[in-house]
Amino acid sequence: MVTPIYRAGYKKLSQMIFEWQAADRASLLAIFIVMEITMHWLWCLFVWLRQEALEGYVDMALLYPIWAVITLIGIFFCWMVGHLSHIRDDSKRLHNWQIVLICVYGLYIAVVVLVMGHSSLVSGVSLVGGTMLAMMLVRRRYIWYAFLIQVYLIVLMAILPYLGVTLPSMRQLNIPSLPLGTYSYQTYSEMTSIENAIEATIFQDGTLSWDSINEIRRSSVFFWRVTHMYLALPKAIFMVYIFSTLLLILDNSKKQIVQHANHDELTGLKNRRCGLTKMRQTLAKLTKSQDYTVILLDLDLFKDINDNYGHDVGDHVLKEVADILTDKLTETDIVSRYGGEEFLIVLPDIAHDLAMAIAEQLRCDIATHVFQIDHNLRFKITASLGLYTLTHVERACIRQRYAAIKSKETVATSSLPKLPTIKSRKSKRASIPVSELRYAQLPSDICQRLIRVADKALYEAKDRGRNQVVSANEMTVTKDSIGQLYSSQKTSGQKTDA
Numbered sequence: 001m002v003t004p005i006y007r008a009g010y011k012k013l014s015q016m017i018f019e020w021q022a023a024d025r026a027s028l029l030a031i032f033i034v035m036e037i038t039m040h041w042l043w044c045l046f047v048w049l050r051q052e053a054l055e056g057y058v059d060m061a062l063l064y065p066i067w068a069v070i071t072l073i074g075i076f077f078c079w080m081v082g083h084l085s086h087i088r089d090d091s092k093r094l095h096n097w098q099i100v101l102i103c104v105y106g107l108y109i110a111v112v113v114l115v116m117g118h119s120s121l122v123s124g125v126s127l128v129g130g131t132m133l134a135m136m137l138v139r140r141r142y143i144w145y146a147f148l149i150q151v152y153l154i155v156l157m158a159i160l161p162y163l164g165v166t167l168p169s170m171r172q173l174n175i176p177s178l179p180l181g182t183y184s185y186q187t188y189s190e191m192t193s194i195e196n197a198i199e200a201t202i203f204q205d206g207t208l209s210w211d212s213i214n215e216i217r218r219s220s221v222f223f224w225r226v227t228h229m230y231l232a233l234p235k236a237i238f239m240v241y242i243f244s245t246l247l248l249i250l251d252n253s254k255k256q257i258v259q260h261a262n263h264d265e266l267t268g269l270k271n272r273r274c275g276l277t278k279m280r281q282t283l284a285k286l287t288k289s290q291d292y293t294v295i296l297l298d299l300d301l302f303k304d305i306n307d308n309y310g311h312d313v314g315d316h317v318l319k320e321v322a323d324i325l326t327d328k329l330t331e332t333d334i335v336s337r338y339g340g341e342e343f344l345i346v347l348p349d350i351a352h353d354l355a356m357a358i359a360e361q362l363r364c365d366i367a368t369h370v371f372q373i374d375h376n377l378r379f380k381i382t383a384s385l386g387l388y389t390l391t392h393v394e395r396a397c398i399r400q401r402y403a404a405i406k407s408k409e410t411v412a413t414s415s416l417p418k419l420p421t422i423k424s425r426k427s428k429r430a431s432i433p434v435s436e437l438r439y440a441q442l443p444s445d446i447c448q449r450l451i452r453v454a455d456k457a458l459y460e461a462k463d464r465g466r467n468q469v470v471s472a473n474e475m476t477v478t479k480d481s482i483g484q485l486y487s488s489q490k491t492s493g494q495k496t497d498a
C-alpha cells in the first residue's frame with residue numbers, strides 16, 4: 001500500500017525520499033528553494049510595509065529591483081518543480097536542468113549575500129546547510145563545483161570593497177549618533193566593531209534605560225542582524241534535518257548490512273560464518289569448570305520433500321524447523337544454519353547428560369510437529385542429531401597439550417642464533433611461563449574440530465536408521481576421533497594460534 005507523503009512519519013519520509021527517482025529528488029530541492037525564496041520575498045514585503053520606519057536602514061531604491069528579481073526567480077523555480085518531473089525519463093536533459101537549477105540558485109544566493117550583506121552565520125549556514133541538502137538530492141559532483149564557486153564569490157565580494165569597488169548593498173548604516181542615512185558598505189567584522197562601539201557609547205554611564213534600549217532598536221546593526229538570523233533559520237532547520245536523516249539512514253543501512261552479513265535469508269537464523277564466530281567467542285569466555293556442547297542437526301530424507309512437493313515446500317519446512325529450534329532453545333544457546341538442511345547448535349555451559357536431554361527433546365519436537373502446507377498437504381519429518389560435549393577436563397587437556405607444543409616451538413626458535421637488535425614476537429612469547437599459557441590458549445581451529453567430531457556422531461545417527469541422537473562421547477569409534485583431536489594438535493598447533 002502506498003503511504004501518502006503527508007501521512008508518512010519522519011523515518012518513513014526519509015526512506016521514501018531516498019528511494020525516489022532522481023527527477024523527484026531534484027523537484028524536492030526546487031521546492032526547498034521556492035520555500036527559501038518565499039522567505040526572502042516576505043522579507044521584502046515586510047520592509048515595504050514598514051518603509052517609513054526602516055528607510056534609515058534599507059536602501060529603498062534597491063528594494064524594488066531586488067524584489068522583482070526575487071519574484072522572477074521564485075516563479076522560475078516554481079516552474080522548475082513541475083518541469084523536472086516531466087523530464088524524469090530523459091536522464092541527459094535531467095542532468096542539464098540540474099546544472100541550470102544549481103547555477104541559478106548559486107547566483108541568486110550570491111546576489112542575496114551581496115545586497116543584504118553577509119555575516120559568518122548566514123554564509124556558513126547557507127553554504128554548509130544548502131550544500132549538504134543539495135548533495136543528497138541531486139548529483140554530488142555538480143553541488144561540489146557550485147559550493148566551490150560560491151566560496152570564491154563570497155571571498156571576492158568581501159575583498160572588492162577594500163579594492164575601492166562600491167558594490168550595491170541594501171544595507172544603510174544608521175547609527176543614532178551619526179546623521180541619518182549615512183551609507184557605507186560594511187563587512188560583518190566591521191559591523192561588529194561598530195556595534196561594540198555603539199554599545200560602549202550607549203552604556204557609558206553604566207545604566208540601562210528605555211531610551212538606551214530604543215537606541216539599540218533604532219540601530220541598523222540590530223535590524224540587519226535580525227534579518228540575517230531570519231534568513232539563516234530555514235537553512236539551519238534543513239541542516240539539522242539532513243544530519244539526522246543521514247544518521248538515520250546510516251544506522252539503518254548498517255543494521256541491514258550486519259543483518260545480511262550474519263543471517264541466513266531464508267530462516268532468519270545466524271549463518272554459518274556468524275555461528276562459527278559466536279562459537280569461538282563463547283568458547284573463549286568459558287570458565288575453568290564449564291562444559292561445552294556442540295550439536296549438528298540434519299533433517300532426514302529432505303531431498304524427498306523437495307522432489308515430492310517442490311523446493312518452496314522444502315523452504316517452508318526449513319523455516320518452520322528454524323522456528324522450532326529458536327522457540328525451544330534459550331538466548332544463550334547458539335543456533336545457526338550450517339548448510340542446506342543442517343543446523344549447528346551450540347550449548348555453552350551445558351554438560352553432556354543435560355545436552356543429550358535437550359537434543360532428544362528437539363528431535364521429539366521436530367518428529368511430532370505437523371507441517372501443514374495447505375488443506376491437502378500435511379506431513380511430518382524427522383531429524384538426526386550428532387552431539388559432542390567438550391568437558392572442562394578435556395578442554396584443559398587440549399590447552400595443556402597446545403601450550404606444550406608452543407613452548408617446544410619456542411625452545412626450538414630460541415636455540416637459533418638471534419639478531420640482537422630486533423625483538424621478534426616469538427622471543428616475547430618465550431618470556432610467558434607455560435603455566436600461564438595453559439589456561440589462555442586453545443588452537444584456533446578447535447571449533448572446526450569439535451564440529452567434525454559431532455559430524456561423525458551425526459553420520460552414525462544416519463547409519464543407525466535416522467531420527468535419533470548419537471553422542472560422540474559415547475561412541476567407541478569416536479573415542480578414537482577424539483583421540484585424534486588431541487593428538488593432531490601437534491601438527492596443527494604449529495600453524496595455528498588462538
Ligand SMILES: Nc1nc2c(ncn2[C@@H]2O[C@H](COP(=O)(O)OP(=O)(O)OP(=O)(O)O)[C@@H](O)[C@H]2O)c(=O)[nH]1
Pocket residue numbers: 266298299300301302303304306310311312313314315318339340341462466
Ligand atoms: N528447499 C530447499 N532445499 C535445500 C536447500 N538447501 C539444500 N536443500 C536440499 O536439501 C537436500 C539434501 O539432500 P541430501 O544431502 O541428499 O540429504 P537428505 O535427502 O536429507 O538425506 P539424509 O541426509 O541422508 O537423511 C538436497 O536435495 C538439497 O537440494 C534450501 O535452502 N531449500
